[in-house]
Amino acid sequence: MVELIEERGFDRLTVGEITQRAMVSRAAFYRNYNDKFHLVEQIFDEAVVALVGTMSDDDRPVRERWTSFFEHISTYHRLYGALLGRTGSPWFANRMRTTLAELAERHVPSTAGVSTGLVPTVISGMFVQTITWWLENDRPSPPHEIADRSARLASAILAEANSWPGPPPVRSRRRPAGERGT
Template sequence: MTQKAENLRVRRTRILLREALIALIEERSFDNLTVGELTERAMVSRAAFYRHYQDKYDLVEQIFDEAMNTLFHAIGEFGREHPTDVWVRFFEQIARYDRLYRALLGKKGSPWFAQKMRARLAELIQQHGSLEEAPEAADSKHAAQMAHPFPDTFVPDLVAAMLVEAITWWLEQGQAYTPGKMATRIAVLASAVFREAGTWS
């Protein structure tokens, strides 16, 4: 088998498993589905599944990692000079797999996934600060506050929880706003929290 044919086969397997995952979550809930049901629905062998994933959690994590990698790439590309663009990329990636995220974050989803998502987003905020637009040099005190990590996890955890709730609402409403509008509103709300937290002694 050529490398190209092998790559196509792998892509096809991943797509089939993701589609089966979504359908089974909608029918049975994430916690109740098994790898056997996934492979049977996707019409792929268990061996093929385990060549790519350790278990159903690993399957979901790899999909979410794609969204997080997109976010980290956007941070590197845009940085704090264009924070809204960073979040636009993230919401576009969520929209790409909207049915999956809607299933995972909905009533038949998994508290495990929601917690995983909050933890990863909180880690991102903790590492990169607020992603708020870099303040003017004259405001050196504010600049210093935003340049350093938060003293504890309270604010990152709070904003991460807000983000997950916002994503859940957005998907449940059928993406009532564009990724750009959601990103702008989230950036404004989060920036208000970060600025207030920056005044705390």
């Protein structure tokens, strides 16, 4: 599948092409997966289990955990590069951002400024973009270096968010004069 995504792009990829390349019948494919999204979701779920495993040892320093994260990305660079790159899947990139935001939410200190959900969302977007850049540029720095730089950027975001007095106010939308509600 990775080869097909690299060749044709995820959006243009068909189940028929996947089954032909994998030398399995369409019936066998559909016994296990609903469609190509379900296949990628299963692959991603397995990768996330491995990824979370690299990050879950809270006894290790944060930078070591981030290094493990980027080592995981490096180990599976073809998969992540295919799915996050130019021919990849916006659906997959969004799924990865959402998953990383959920992870960040659990590990980000719950302060008034950070608990709004904005900060985990920004951090997850930053990491997905960092991964994409790193892979598209053929991993120009080793995992420990990109991990250190990313962790430092995330720390700067957290420091800024922790200086906020509280969550941003929620403003109601005012209707222009003459606009009626429906």
